[in-house]
Amino acid sequence: MTMPKRMVAVSWSMLLCLAAAAAVLKARAQLDSIGFISIDCGLPGTANSVDDATKLSYAPDAAFTDAGSNHNISVEYITPTLAKRYLNVRSFPDGARSCYMLRSLVPGLKYTLRAEFKYGNYDGLNRPPVFDLYAGVNFWSRVNASSQKVVVLEAIVVVPDDYVHVCLVNTGSGTPFISALELRPLKSSLYPQVNATQGLVLLSRRNCGPTDDADIVRYPDDPHDRVWLPFVNTARWEAISTSNKVRNLDDSEFAAPSKVMQTAITPRNASGRIEFFWLSEPQPGDPTPGYIVILHFSELQLLAGNAVRQQHLVLNDDLRFWSDYTPPYLLSDTIYSMKPLPRFSRYNFSINATANSTMPPIINAGEIFFVFSTANVGTDYSDVSAITAIKAKYRVKKNWAGDPCVPNNLTWDGLTCSYANSNPSRITRINMSFSGLDGDISSSFANLKAIQYLDLSYNNLTGSIPDALSQLPSLLVLDLTNNQLSGSIPPSLLKRIQDGSLNIQYGNNPNLCTNAASCKPAKGRNKLAVYVAVPVVLVVVIVSAVLVFPFLIRKKQGSTSTNITMRPQIETMMSYAPATLPPGDAHTQSSLHLENRKFTYKELEMITNNFQRVLGRGGFGEVYNGFLEDGTQVAIKLRSQFSNQGVKEFLIEAQILTRIHHKNLVSMIGYCKDGQYMALVYEYMSEGTLQEQIAGMPYAEMAATENS
Numbered sequence: 001m002t003m004p005k006r007m008v009a010v011s012w013s014m015l016l017c018l019a020a021a022a023a024v025l026k027a028r029a030q031l032d033s034i035g036f037i038s039i040d041c042g043l044p045g046t047a048n049s050v051d052d053a054t055k056l057s058y059a060p061d062a063a064f065t066d067a068g069s070n071h072n073i074s075v076e077y078i079t080p081t082l083a084k085r086y087l088n089v090r091s092f093p094d095g096a097r098s099c100y101m102l103r104s105l106v107p108g109l110k111y112t113l114r115a116e117f118k119y120g121n122y123d124g125l126n127r128p129p130v131f132d133l134y135a136g137v138n139f140w141s142r143v144n145a146s147s148q149k150v151v152v153l154e155a156i157v158v159v160p161d162d163y164v165h166v167c168l169v170n171t172g173s174g175t176p177f178i179s180a181l182e183l184r185p186l187k188s189s190l191y192p193q194v195n196a197t198q199g200l201v202l203l204s205r206r207n208c209g210p211t212d213d214a215d216i217v218r219y220p221d222d223p224h225d226r227v228w229l230p231f232v233n234t235a236r237w238e239a240i241s242t243s244n245k246v247r248n249l250d251d252s253e254f255a256a257p258s259k260v261m262q263t264a265i266t267p268r269n270a271s272g273r274i275e276f277f278w279l280s281e282p283q284p285g286d287p288t289p290g291y292i293v294i295l296h297f298s299e300l301q302l303l304a305g306n307a308v309r310q311q312h313l314v315l316n317d318d319l320r321f322w323s324d325y326t327p328p329y330l331l332s333d334t335i336y337s338m339k340p341l342p343r344f345s346r347y348n349f350s351i352n353a354t355a356n357s358t359m360p361p362i363i364n365a366g367e368i369f370f371v372f373s374t375a376n377v378g379t380d381y382s383d384v385s386a387i388t389a390i391k392a393k394y395r396v397k398k399n400w401a402g403d404p405c406v407p408n409n410l411t412w413d414g415l416t417c418s419y420a421n422s423n424p425s426r427i428t429r430i431n432m433s434f435s436g437l438d439g440d441i442s443s444s445f446a447n448l449k450a451i452q453y454l455d456l457s458y459n460n461l462t463g464s465i466p467d468a469l470s471q472l473p474s475l476l477v478l479d480l481t482n483n484q485l486s487g488s489i490p491p492s493l494l495k496r497i498q499d500g501s502l503n504i505q506y507g508n509n510p511n512l513c514t515n516a517a518s519c520k521p522a523k524g525r526n527k528l529a530v531y532v533a534v535p536v537v538l539v540v541v542i543v544s545a546v547l548v549f550p551f552l553i554r555k556k557q558g559s560t561s562t563n564i565t566m567r568p569q570i571e572t573m574m575s576y577a578p579a580t581l582p583p584g585d586a587h588t589q590s591s592l593h594l595e596n597r598k599f600t601y602k603e604l605e606m607i608t609n610n611f612q613r614v615l616g617r618g619g620f621g622e623v624y625n626g627f628l629e630d631g632t633q634v635a636i637k638l639r640s641q642f643s644n645q646g647v648k649e650f651l652i653e654a655q656i657l658t659r660i661h662h663k664n665l666v667s668m669i670g671y672c673k674d675g676q677y678m679a680l681v682y683e684y685m686s687e688g689t690l691q692e693q694i695a696g697m698p699y700a701e702m703a704a705t706e707n708s
Helices: 381-394 443-447 467-471 491-498 525-548 550-555 601-607 647-659 690-695 699-707
Strands: 006-008 037-040 057-060 069-072 088-091 097-102 110-117 130-135 138-144 151-158 164-173 180-186 198-208 229-231 237-241 263-267 274-279 291-297 311-315 331-337 346-353 365-373 415-420 423-431 453-455 460-463 477-479 484-488 503-505 511-513 564-566 573-575 591-593 597-599 614-617 621-627 633-639 660-662 668-674 677-683
Touching: 097 180, 110 138, 110 164, 130 151, 138 151, 138 198, 138 365, 198 263, 263 274, 381 423, 381 443, 443 467, 467 491, 491 503, 597 601, 597 677, 601 621, 601 633, 601 668, 601 677
Parallel strands: 006 331, 037 057, 198 229, 423 453, 453 477, 460 484, 477 503, 484 511, 597 668
Antiparallel strands: 037 180, 069 088, 097 164, 110 151, 110 180, 130 138, 130 164, 151 198, 198 365, 237 263, 274 346, 291 331, 291 365, 311 346, 415 423, 564 660, 573 591, 614 621, 621 633, 633 677, 668 677
């Protein structure tokens, strides 16, 4: 006769066979043939270690993380029975988050994750740390390391992608470390409480009936490599067992191994009951977590015809769930809760014989979990793949660990992300300027379909600009300034520049051409210096004329020119008389007519991100890079109070730019006169020098022609 599995209709749980003792676990290794990943964290070299009990092989962790350092535990904590994987650790003193990446998984499949921590005073501080553990982008548990014990944390989750991160997050209470990390695949039918938005964290898994801690059951007796710790007999209970195989039903949701189900406990007194209790363990953000209980039963004795073993299960002295239950003979049966139990600070659980029963109650095994949310959604898969490839190509060592965008307080340095409810986050901005990048521009940038702003300036990038970047639909700004790029800008990018959908900054790339024609050698190149010099001299003469003979300019305001146009008379007057003028400059309290926007100093701080990026320095002060609210890039010259140049000279430059407009002279967008602060806001010219603009070729190439 086959008995149906029992499912508790009302939420409840229990900590089966609660014993405070923490047994030392035996290890395993990475066996790809069964889908296991087993990592010995901190193991040096390339050779695997093999666990003596399970014969599973553990791989060094260098292939799974690029952070941290290896350490050995102190010799006084090494015992003959200590598993090899606990002899060393990897610690992570740098950064807020450090992660392992486990790959080649099946999206949507359930996996067991197990992290193990043996502090062993590896750092000589005798201060076990406290830190947080994450499964992907979801908080898993808080690690309270122990000097003596091995702390084991196990979770069952659905993995949404073909990889999963396991991350250690520094909480300011000591350096995170880890001894071992394990991953095991589970059949989809197992642990039905686990889904895409809910995982389980193991509180206890016990095998009732073994006599001592040597009777731990795990792989190969449990093909899923769950760890069944013994619930050691006490004077109140006696063990019963069988050598016969206890069979699982074909549709079992938990598949308890036969070796576990071959033992059970029962009260020594026939009228007695089996009792357990546990206290709720508060979790960060959840002081009373919800518990799931899973209890395994099988009748191991062939009862006489008139004998009856019937029992009911009670939580906190209230008959809440299953009554009149009879375990099936040599079949594994399970009673479990699908939803979390009502929340209590203490859980008292008892198994009692019914009035009709002639036999005392029994129990074979049990598992207790608490529920944790896995509802947080990580970054878009294609974005993660792209940025991970970029990280690998350029060997990025800064705080780039785990998910790029989630949680949003741990976003990778230099990245800005967009967040939408229930939808994956997207990478919208990347600032990798001054990052020491070399080699060509990674083709993976073209896979970041939501990117709007990409700054690769001030690196040592070589090669050509990928044409594929023009296919990024959201890209607005591409900054390639100050690299070693070569070749011509792809026509597809030039087209986007012309239609105004993309702003490309590419100055100070000596071998980069604006188009294919300008990259080809031209006849009469030795005459180019003359062609360049003539318009340059012309501009200088005109500027000088404006300064020396302003009345001549006013007389010519009605005339037109193909190269130079005079701005109309300005109505707004700005007094450039600083609060404290340098000695000898008091007479320069002049007025400057401007038609441009007036900025406050606070606005300049916002535009320049607190004057973060310096474009250059001169006698007046420093020139900073900035962006207006519409995305327009600007250059801001801020006059230093310690400038060697006077206010008069500063005003002259402003006056020139105010009155003259030429295609090869930058235009002034606005100004600032805010107390003692004086600044000019120019249009940003990314194409290099004046000669480059006139000749349409790189500065280095032109200089070589002039010297020939």
